[in-house]
Amino acid sequence: MTQPILEIRGLVKEYQPGKPVLHGIDLAIGAQGITAIIGPSGTGKSTLLRCVNRLVEPTKGSIMMGGQDLARLRGGALRAARRRIGMVFQEYNLVERLSVMENVLTGRLGYVPLWRAWLRRYPRADLDRAFALLDAVGLPEHATRRADALSGGQRQRVGIARALMQSPALLLADEPTSSLDPRTAVEVMELMARLTGEAGVPVIVNIHNVELAKRFAVRIIGMTGGRIVFDGPPDAIGNDHLSEIYGGEDWI
Numbered sequence: 001m002t003q004p005i006l007e008i009r010g011l012v013k014e015y016q017p018g019k020p021v022l023h024g025i026d027l028a029i030g031a032q033g034i035t036a037i038i039g040p041s042g043t044g045k046s047t048l049l050r051c052v053n054r055l056v057e058p059t060k061g062s063i064m065m066g067g068q069d070l071a072r073l074r075g076g077a078l079r080a081a082r083r084r085i086g087m088v089f090q091e092y093n094l095v096e097r098l099s100v101m102e103n104v105l106t107g108r109l110g111y112v113p114l115w116r117a118w119l120r121r122y123p124r125a126d127l128d129r130a131f132a133l134l135d136a137v138g139l140p141e142h143a144t145r146r147a148d149a150l151s152g153g154q155r156q157r158v159g160i161a162r163a164l165m166q167s168p169a170l171l172l173a174d175e176p177t178s179s180l181d182p183r184t185a186v187e188v189m190e191l192m193a194r195l196t197g198e199a200g201v202p203v204i205v206n207i208h209n210v211e212l213a214k215r216f217a218v219r220i221i222g223m224t225g226g227r228i229v230f231d232g233p234p235d236a237i238g239n240d241h242l243s244e245i246y247g248g249e250d251w252i
């Protein structure tokens with residue numbers, strides 16, 4: 001791997017003292033491509049992703065990005081680091097009563113002065129970029145519609161545009177397709193793969209659908225019980241690995 005964008009060492013998370021959900025994760029993420037994390041429900045995938053942008057507080061360990069330990073940052077330094085990490089959520093997390101365009105512009109919130117955001121006076125360059133992103137995700141004619149008028153697939157496209165509006169150095173996606181029908185799920189993954197590929201932004205995605213993981217990721221991480229039990233390219237993952245990750249084999 002060339003210089004990793006992210007280097008996680010000995011990451012432990014305990015929501016309750018003495019009951020670790022992550023048991024000392026070591027993981028380096030390359031500077032490009034999609035890394036998919038698969039594993040059964042409750043195995044700590046969301047916790048791992050959320051430790052990276054500190055929506056969850058790590059208990060122990062380091063998360064190095066750009067020479068800084070994200071696990072130790074506070075205040076302004078943490079906010080600055082978060083600007084560089086985009087996030088796409090399962091339930092989209094759009095502001096329902098705002099327009100599609102305004103939702104995309106919130107991706108710039110960490111950059112524009114608060115008074116401008118309050119007055120909704122974004123710089124011209126930001127407006128142009130938001131329109132370009134809406135175009136790229138196939139929603140240019142929806143710019144002025146309220147977010148709550150969109151379908152799930154359309155909302156997730158807005159979620160992707162908003163995350164890219166941040167010009168992130170890294171994108172985290174937590175089950176981005178789990179609320180979508182199978183066809184829309186493929187379309188959303190295709191879009192995310194293409195746009196992040198063009199922008200050169202590496203992605204870490206938690207995903208339940210193993211086929212989608214294999215189709216779009218360059219690397220698959222298999223987790224079970226808060227530990228990594230598989231780490232390799234999509235074509236290296238076999239039924240024995242799936243059985244180890246998810247348990248049993250009658251379902252394979």
Ligand SMILES: Nc1ncnc2c1ncn2[C@@H]1O[C@H](COP(=O)(O)OP(=O)(O)OP(=O)(O)O)[C@@H](O)[C@H]1O
Binds near residue numbers: 016021040041044047
């Ligand atoms: N805020 C919290 N407080 C206490 N326990 C939590 C909290 N968030 C998650 N957990 C627990 O931590 C464990 C890991 O949860 P996590 O959501 O990270 O798993 P996951 O692999 O992402 O699951 P899923 O695939 O269902 O989203 C679970 O046992 C869960 O109940």
